[in-house]
Amino acid sequence: MSNMNASPALVRTGLGDQIRQVLIEGITSGRWAPGERIVERRIAAELGVSQAPVREALRHLEALRLIETLPNRGARVRDFTDEDLAEVFPVRAGLEETAADLAVHRMAGQVEGLEVHIARLAAATDRDEEMRHSIAFHREIVEASGNRLLRSVWQSLGIEVWTALSLKRRGTELCGKAAEHAHITEAFRRGDPGVGRMVHDHVMSYAP
Amino acid sequence: MSNMNASPALVRTGLGDQIRQVLIEGITSGRWAPGERIVERRIAAELGVSQAPVREALRHLEALRLIETLPNRGARVRDFTDEDLAEVFPVRAGLEETAADLAVHRMAGQVEGLEVHIARLAAATDRDEEMRHSIAFHREIVEASGNRLLRSVWQSLGIEVWTALSLKRRGTELCGKAAEHAHITEAFRRGDPGVGRMVHDHVMSYAP
DNA sequence: CGATTATCTATGATCGATCATAGATCAGTG
């Protein structure tokens, strides 16, 4: 790499990963406007790397639906509609309901993992931290399902990113849900078979 | 490409796509054994292309969980466990339940799309064709949900491939389910709100 | 002057070569 300048170092841990982070940050922060073209060579030049790892990063962004690409025509930042933002909730709800139903058996009343996140959520000081702990609570349920495919699919939704976009778009309040988290945890503790539906409805309550 | 020989032509429509097809075919057919290493350069040489499109194809296979890769250590064909094969059903069930609940409203009793697939399934002559029409029935439900994210996630499960692997592993009978498909279609026709659960249970009935 | 076609330009897709890393192999030392 003929890089004796350029952006903050880019430490060695897989250029593709780092470039992806830069691009995600750029898109969520709004530095790259929706609809704006993303030219592989330009990004490569700006970051002082070559085209290949940029392409790799772009494929990840495409999987996250942050960009859209046309064959031989390149990529552009998606123009997220309210519908795009809304579509994620039924999918999450379905996946997390499944996860909860699977998890409730495996947890056998052991809900420490969930309680940790509730505590951290309560201690959160800013909106961003609040969001991350809330998401971590849900991720804990998915992890507890023991279904690796389910985890992988849920992860691939990129909840953090889309939630951040939702918050940016309209100031969706996601607090005030702490009580529901506690109720859900109690349902897990007593092995309530209705916990799946409970989680489902909880997730849908975030939807606009 | 210094290719004046090599495998059947490889027509021009995106090398990555074609290579992916070749690899999927090779893995599902068992020509590539589970655990076997997949060396980018070797594939490239065999197909008379370069490393880049092979890498692209491999990333797709990774997303389909057909291969696993270690950083700097390359890819190998996954050694599918029975658990791997089983994990897909709860995920499908959750997604398709969501899809059905969304679709039942949009369809408003118009179930022609579903009936087409039932008819084709009945007319199927071999096991493979049967499988594809059965899957098409389920895809129709997902499409009818109108939720593009849901469709995208469902597609990314690569149902065809995994079903084929299931059939190969143990001779899972997936026929005899025609009756259930008809029942589900009827539920859609009358707008039965219980259709989601019905689809869920139907999908789970395929599980081992 | 408007429609059609050849050319140009930007850029994605692909290529062949180089760099970097993980293991394997081998040499040296006690």
Place this chain on the structure above:
DNA sequence: CACTGATCTATGATCGATCATAGATAATCG
């Protein structure tokens, strides 16, 4: 002979350059 470290080998990761395509632009013709 076992252990430590240098070297070698295979191969993924990355690079710089070339090829191919889409759209824009200019040239040609009626």
